[in-house]
Amino acid sequence: MRAPSWLPMSVRRPLRVVRRYWRVLVRRLEAYTSPVRRYWRRSLQLRVVSLTLIASSLLVGTFGWFIADQSAKILLNRAQDEVASSLQRKVKYANSQLTVHPQARDPELPSTINETVNELYDGDQAGDSGTVVSIRAENYPGIEARTLPQVDTDGLITASMIRMVADKGQVAWQIRTAEISGQPTKYLVYGSPVPTKFGHVELYYMVPLTTEDRAANQIRTTVLATGIALVILLGVVAGLVTRLVVTPVRVAARTAQRLSAGLLDQRMKVDGEDDLALLAAAFNQMAANLQRQIVRLEEMSRLQRRFTSDVSHELRTPLTTVRMAADLIFSEREDFDPAVARSAELLQAELDRFEGLLTDLLEISRFDAGFAALDSEHTDLVPIVERVTARLAGLAERAGVELQLRLPDTPVIAEVDPRRVERVLRNLVGNAVEHGEAKPVQITMATDDAAVAITVRDHGIGLKTGEERLVFNRFWRADPSRARQTGGTGLGLSISVEDARLHGGWLEAWGAPGEGAQFRLTLPVRAGDRLVAAPLPLIPRDRAAEVG
Template sequence: MVTTPLPDPPTAPRRPSAAWALWRVLAGRSTRFAAGVHQAWRRSLQVRVVTITLVASSLLVGGFAYLIADKITNILLENAETDVRARLSNGSEYAAKQFNLYSQPQEAQLQDSIDGTVNYLAGGDPAQTSGVVVAITADNFAEFIEPRTSPDVPVRALISDELRATVASSGKVAHQIRTGTLGGERTKYLVYGSPVPTRFGQVELYYLVPLARQDSTAADARATVVATGVALVLLLGLLAALVTRLVVTPVRVAARTAQRLSAGLLDQRMVVSGEDDLALLAASFNQMATNLQRQILRLEEMSRLQRRFTSDVSHELRTPLTTVRMAADLIFAERDEFDPAVARSAELLQAELDRFEELLTDLLEISRFDAGFAVLDSEPTDLVPVVHRVTERLAGLAERVGVTIELELPDTPVIAEVDPRRVERVLRNLVGNAVEHGEAKPVRITLGMDQSAVAITVRDHGVGLKPGEEKLVFNRFWRADPSRARQTGGTGLGLSISLEDARLHGGWLEAWGAPGQGAQFRLTLPARAGDRLTTSPLRLVPADVTLPFGGPRDGGLLAIGPGSGAGALAIGPADADRAEVTP
């Protein structure tokens, strides 16, 4: 009997802590807020102007506010120092007169005279001193003279040793700003000291003036300056917003009107009010819109007439062409009974009728594209048999011109949602052109696929394309060399129709070529109908190409093809894993 041990109970996942959850919420909100601010900055001219105005005015007003507040503080301090110096000078003279009555520091009346002098200089009544403290010290005669202050408060902490030493030793007036507690309140004091010469030696007179009133006045001035600056900045911001709005609003109206015009609403116009520059802009915009509407309508009418003419002519030529075809078929069938010249004429007539019928078919197809009547019948299709059918149909032509068609196809089916008739027509045009211009050299057809797209390249080794011709090959009736002998009798519309077929699928048809190195065309289609292409499974530039600026491994910008109307940017041919970027 075999017993199976019970599995351990699953452990519950650890829940994130509340702090971590709060951090994630705050980080997400901060990111969204920053993204919103960045978007508003990029999209709104008014926001940028108002922000720059607020920042610049804040810096300017802040600088002026600092200078003004500092100047007011300095003025208040200078006024206080001037007043203290005047009182100190008068007090020194008065004290000198009182103390010069004594010749020895140990005289009994000297201490009473010091007390009376201190009280007199302090204002007589200690209760009416408004916080001013007067002190007289005599460090050189400390055993005979006691320091006196009026009012009687401990000022030793406010008169620093450095200040006392400076006044006592140098005999000059000195001052400091000290913060201390007198009378239960911590206050900033302006401390001035002056020597008082006497007959028996030198004593020191000190004035301690509180700066509470000056500090309060300076604080009020700073608050007033800051409030005024903030109000001024806000006013400048509001003014900038209003002025910017006056300018931006017509621009926004013009942008919206231009968008409506580009959407096909050609009757949209701006409202003209006033006679200023903005009104001139609106009037000029309306005149431009009117001219554009007139030209667009004229071009649309001409295009409509042209398309109708092409379609009507193509349809009308069908009936006589059918009659001529019947007669030509009879003549061509009996050509063996004619003399050689007439028989050759019958063959030429048959060939030209074939070309004429093909031209009519292409013109009808082009007219359907121009009129927007082309319809895509997408269905899941294996492209490998499509390539084989095209190759078999053109095998006779390739044999006549001495061209070998090489196939590089996957072993598995390549399924894509496409219109098989249109894809086969595109491949027939591409392979036919490659065989015609292959200069009796091999033509290679490659089929590739990834998760989102399928691609087919047709490579020839003929004369190639000159710079710029990779854009012209898709123009209607364009030929690189009109005088060259033609084997297939093309109409000059094949690549134009192929390009329209590729665009109808939402795909790209691109061309690359270099003189003497042949050409390569690439058809890229989405694997699922309606998907948007981003890359191609196959490179546009062949890997065996020798680049003028290096070997085949030197990647670079090599070709710009028409793609889906905007052009395709090919990067290569380098390593196989190097991607291509196509807008």
């Protein structure tokens, strides 16, 4: 996205820099991750195993978190129950010791508080493990707090808890973490008022949760290790299961590739009687049927090619004899009656057509047999186009068609077979003249570093939708009744497209009813190069402008 034009230049320039670096970063990431993304698209097993691992990780993680959380809550609830029960006993004992003093200013009260705290602390079996007992009298400033062991409890007994116990006289609890004896420890802190004759004091009982935390951590570790092992096991199982399914599919794909490459004897191995074995057997049956059909079609095609070639060759001898007799008759036609003279002319024309048909059939048979070969050489294509135009000028004049050349001023050199290129252009220009409806025909040439393109454009009857592909079929005619009068053998465009393919080029057609047609021949400048684009458009520029 571009920065808005209303932003000042001092802001737009940094944005451009950021966008440029961002595009560079995205391109590099795409380049680095391209092999991984390609392998992800191509490997069904990787996708199945990865999705299984992700789903199982989410499921096991959720279940493990629930188990660990519930276990920690159970341990905490048990600790709360134990501390609450112990606190009740301690409150009862402290009440029995402190009720002997009628008022807070009793000089014996501090001594009784000390003895009570000592007794509560010594009587606690967990005292050695870090339990802290404290008695305070926040509402009686003259009474000092007593804590055993003598540690700083300010981080454990908060102001809010003191207000709850001292001011409201309620039992309160909380979990706090504080540094006791130099290391942070989590404590369960309970506070309760202790009724006396002069009011109440506060008893705070602080029990470390070290054992519970250790047990909860052990449970979490166990659940985590079990979950990881379970996810890995599920991944291994998914990999093994998908391998059992994917391996036959891969074998079938490789076998199909070999079959498509012409190795018709390739078959899959059939093991067992399960669905995969059934798939392999069905695949083998299909391959066998295809092999039989392909062999049958190849044999028929071979016989057809041989028949065409043999007939073409065999007809050459009688055709030569008939040609000699026809030439003799044609040369003496002026001495004959007008009807006989006309018959001699028709005979000569039909013999020319018949000879052209035989020549085209022989050329087609060479393409079918794979015997056609290029005689490539560096050739200037401009004189070839001009020569074809000059030879067809008489036909164009009789048809009332003007041939318009649009050729480069400089030579257009390409590595081609000039005989075949000239034959292609002769067929294209001849067809355009015959179907041009007495309208101009444009022959245009353009070139770039990789390709040469020649277009032949007429403004005649055009082609219907879909006929731009059928026009290259053998013996196909758009208008049979009209083609019988002006058409050729019906093989010209078929031979032309084979000539283009032999060069590694393209021969394409465009047409629209009533708007004419355009044929484009595209050839590589250097023999063997692969074409990517053509220097001229297939759709005429005037037609493209109308569509646009």
